[in-house]
Amino acid sequence: MSIALSGGKAMAVVWTITIEGRNVSGDVCRKAVRIDKSWERLFDGDLGLSVEDGKTIMAALQSAVVNHEAETYSLFRRVCPDCHRFRSVKDYTTRRIRTVFGIVEVRNPRWMLCRDRHPGMVVAFASLREICPDRATPELMELTARLGSMMPYRQAARMLAEFLPVEPTETHATVRKRTIRIGERLDDQVAEEELHARAQTDERRQLEMQLPGDRRKEFVISIDTAHVRSADSNSARNFELVVARCGRGGRGEDGGRYFVTSNTDQRAIRDRALHALREVGYCGFGDVTVISDGAEILKRLPRAMPKPTAHIIDWFHIAMKVQPMQQIADQMARSRSVSLKRFPQSTVTSER
Template sequence: MKIVVRIELTTDWGDVNTIEVGRIDRPSQTLDPESVGLSLADGKQLLHNLQQAVIPAQADEICALRRICRRCHRWTALKDYRQRKVDTVFGTVSFRSPRIVSCACEPPWYLEAAFCPLWPIIPERATPELLALQAKLAAQMSYRRVVETMREFLPVSEKINHVTVRNRALRVGTRIDAIELAGVQPRNPTTEWTLAIDGGFVRRKGKAEVRSFEILTGRLAVPGEKPRVFACVRSELSDLTERLASLVQTHAGTPHPRLSVITDGANGIQSIYRQLPFGATPILDWFHISMRVRYLEQIVKGLPPRSETEQYTKRALQTYVNKLRWCFWHANVAKAEQRMRQISLLCRIVVPQTQQFARSLEQLAYRLDELFAYLESNHGSTIAYGKHYREHKPISTAMAESAVNQVVNARMCRRQHMRWTPRGAHLLVQVRCAVINGDLATRLAAYRARIDRVPEDVLRFLEFLQRAAEAEPHAF
């Protein structure tokens, strides 16, 4: 059996052209399981040949259409052709790119100058689909693995390597950075939003004093919808608060949303809510408070009393410590501070009989001072956790910590030996968040729509040139 694949190209004005894109031989005498149907290599070659036929035909058709002035219908001059190459999902294609002399009566330029009609359509060396595909894969696996995967399944150029994929992924990250899309559904102004923030650390590239840097990650959640992931490197943003405020306002659909900010109270994250242009309710993560109380409970439980004084001290400490978590759960901060001060007083006035008991009391006092400092630095962030829990409201940064695992650890830390620059990590996590949120293509379309608009000052200048040319035609 011989298979001949031909395509028929029909222009908008009716011209028909038939092109053969491939021949496949399947002799019945040598038929085996490996030659049944089309192989992967056959499919890749057919797709590449098809792409080689379509793009030059499109270029010629666009050239023929753009040579006719849309106002005076004059046939404009063709200056020359230049050879161009473009990387596509189905291989690299070489085609002729014409340069046409524009008509003086045609907007928006009103000048006789050479221009390339394909430049607005193919402004780069790669098509937008290929850029989006490489960025999407690079956000989920290493750059070298992306090259291997694409070469396995697609007829991409052999010249594409991991450096090309990295540069294109970061280019996509630059384009979608700071582009936020509004929510699809209309929002109720009384809807309560939750912003959970946490941080993850990655290894820094180069020889620097600080060997790692932090990537701020979290989720914006609202009841009944999928949470939205965000991430950034604080040193790469001029104003982190402005970025987070724009994120919340865009999706909430109001400049003054009802927002709760949940943090673990570390690394200065708790101060973010104070700089927001609208009111926000700070919430200190319950898990971190509970674990600090757990440290105290374990120390008291492990106290080795040898005398009656030590036994009485242990029973008193157990009475005070066992009620701490209940006080925080029900927002009775005053009573919690009172019990903590009683514990601290016991640790200082009791004279232990054994050295081991003394070391345990010192450790208990140290952990208690840590808890005091933690609560003081996050003053006003503790809430009635029990009430929030019964109302099915979030009280911990669990969704932010899962975002750290999903965005940062899975791509940059866990079993990854790469080192990162802050700028490269910032741009890559933008792409990864867009892939997780499922809006990478939409954000790229929003970027293209933004750059396709001609600035107003340029339009006014062109209108001025047109009026001047109409008033004094010989001057131009």
């Protein structure tokens, strides 16, 4: 920190932040960031670092880290894994990588394929394309898609620019493209999960010895539905969600896997449930119990699951059915006690 003097009084403070990074080889990378703070702004309430100062610091730190990591990975990919020699250099270009803390321009070398491993092939590849194919970090893609799915695209773009050192090119069109791209990838992931889950649809019986109460053979699916209504009363964009938790049976079992889907098709719900069960150890055999509220849409799941699968109604909805009868019985008991107090039985004595 340095203080500039003017007229014998301290008028400004210059903060110099030095960023230093050291790799395993002992190489040191340093970068300095300068922040000017005027004491006259204290009277206006300008105390401490502002959002713009934070953007400047984080952008400089991100630039140093990304450049160092990109250089390290490029050097690692230059070594041929077969002959353990350096690959030939095709050329050196630059690549702009978009991150949550601004755009970083890094050197992007292209290496030639090893001729001993690939004889007769003259092909070059960019190593940075392997770790950043979208020219944007996965964190920025996820954050942009998350905001774009919860609010209008223009508002999401303004919020990103308000708190993050992003470039003016991060417009509503960019937010829309990234949101759609992430949605398409999620759809592809769901389709792949369903494809793998269909191999578990064969009905099987437990071939091992039946052990009552063995929690390793018990799997529970707690499933329910939620109806999402549109904020606009005149809109017809209402849909239904299926929310479920898949885990082990027995008391005290923690964890489990959750999934949410808007597809209420019988096969889609079954495939998502089987994929979640595999994450907790389901291998196609074992006792599966489906707990739901008895809705018609949820009765499809037990019929589509591998056998043996049992379907029961959860205690909350059973209590909702029993509670009215309990209330009627209590009301009848109270009414009878009140009537007995008002009209006690009269005893008639007879004399001989």
